[in-house]
Amino acid sequence: MIQLTPLIRWQLPGSDGAEIDARLLPLLAAINGGANLGVAVAQVGLSYRHGWGLLHAQAALLGxxxxxxQRGKGVTLTAAGQQLLQRxxxxxxxxxxxxxAIEIAPLPRAAAKPLRLVIHASHDLALIALRERIAPASGLELNLEFKGSLEALASFAAxxxxxxxxxIPLGSHPGALAPYLRWLKPRQHRLIGxxxxxQGLMLPPGNPAHVRALRDLAVKQLRxxxxxxxxxTRLLFDQLLHESGIDGQALRGYSTEEFTHLAVAATIAAGKADAxxxxxxxxxxxxxxxxTLEHERYLLACRSEAAEQPAIRRLRQAIASPHMLQVLRSLPGYAGANSGSLLSFARAFSTSRGGVQKRT
Known part of the structure; x- marks a missing residue:
């Protein structure tokens, strides 16, 4: 028999309060046990960059x-970190x-193991839902690691x-696709819708600075x-700034970076940034x-010889499933568009929009 025991999960007050990331407490426990940050993040299966980003994002969420x-002293828990761990x-x-505790019978030994895929990808909420809710029911195990789009493509190419x-953006932005095409070859790779x-500007509730366009970030000297x-996302933001005649380096906080959409939103919600x-x-x-400032298309690249292999066929079926469509309908600003289909490079990189009606 397999024994299951209950665990504690924390979330902010309210029916729609954000949950504390489940990876935070194991990471704090590893640090509290004396591990340096490099060892601690490895113990919970994160890269150093994403581990540090997780700590920073959760700190922004909690305020x-x-x-x-400290230089020469390593990393230690603050009083708040200790309290969260102890509580x-x-x-x-x-x-x-x-x-x-609950006891359940294990699966029969003959049960098939899930097909496993390693995905390096730009941060996306629908992709998280695919990994956690859709893929397991489809007999898939997705080892998902978030990186920037270009870093993900470079890792895939390697x-x-x-x-x-x-x-990629769907608007007309000369030269915007060149950084992506550097890593993709039509004869070697296939693209999955x-x-x-x-994408657009995130602003505090009520838009107190009355921001109407990108230029207001500079004119009003917003953080x-x-x-x-x-x-x-950074490539698109820089492209839009350039097209608006705005020097990004002149913006307050331009060099302050976060690694996920949720971390950016949490920072603004905590009052530490204006946009x-x-x-x-x-x-x-x-x-x-x-x-909203732009619509964009999210794609998955695979190797041509793997496109029809069982694991990727099953992934495509999961992406095209009604369950995935339900997930997209629950995410404001998302839409299905040739979801799960193998696309030609010309179709994938076209600027025309397509897909189901968006939920606003």
Missing amino acids: VPLVDM TAGAEQRLLRKAA GHADLAGFH FIERE VINRQRGSG GFGVKAAALQYGLEFK
């Missing part, structure tokens, strides 16, 4: 630092005393992943929280104002 890093341990002990996830989504260099650029669904999840 208090969780770790203290969780105490709550779990009390829960175990009151809630009986043979470190089965697929790369990246996104995933979703289309809205900006940016995405990391090499991410598709950021990201997807609509992340902004609305944190109760922010949102102004």
Whole structure:
């Protein structure tokens, strides 16, 4: 028999309060156990960059630092980090005393193992849902690691992943596709349609600075929280700034970076920035104002010889499934667009939009 025990998950107050990332507590526990940050993030299966980004994003969400890093002294937990760890341990002990463990029979030995795929991809909320909710029911195990779009494509080209996830703008932006095409070869790679989504300005509730366009960021000298260099969102933001005649380096906070859409939204929600650029669904999840500036297409790249192999065929079926469509309908600003279809390069990189009607 397999024994299951209950665990504690924390979330902010309210019916739609954001949840604390499940990876945070194991990471804090590893740091509290004396591990340096490099060892601690490895223990929870994260890269150093994403581990540090997780700590920073959760601190922004909670409004208090969780770790203290000092040169020559390594990283330690702050009083808030210690308290969160101790309160969780105490709550779990009390829960175990009151809630009986559940025993279930294991699957028969003949049960098929899930097909496994390694995906390096730009951060996306629908992709998270695909990994956590859709893929397991389809007999798939997705080892998903978030990177910037260009970093994901470079990693894929180097043979470190089965697929790369990246996104491209659908508007007319001369030269915008060149950085992506550097890593993709029509004879060697195939492209799978995933979703289309809205990108734009995230702003505090009620838009107190009355931002109407990108130029207001500079004119009103607003504090900006940016995405990391090499991410598709940062490339698009820089492109839009250039087309608007705005020097990004002159913006307050331009060099301050986060690694996910949710981290950008959390920073603004915490009052530490006045504006950021990201997807609509992340902004609305944190109760922010949102102004759409561009629509974009999210694609998955695979190797030509693997496109018809069982694992990728099953992935394409999962992406095209009614369950995935339900996920997209729950994400504001998202739409299905040739979801799960193998696309020619000309079709994938066209600027025309397509797909189901978006939920706004």
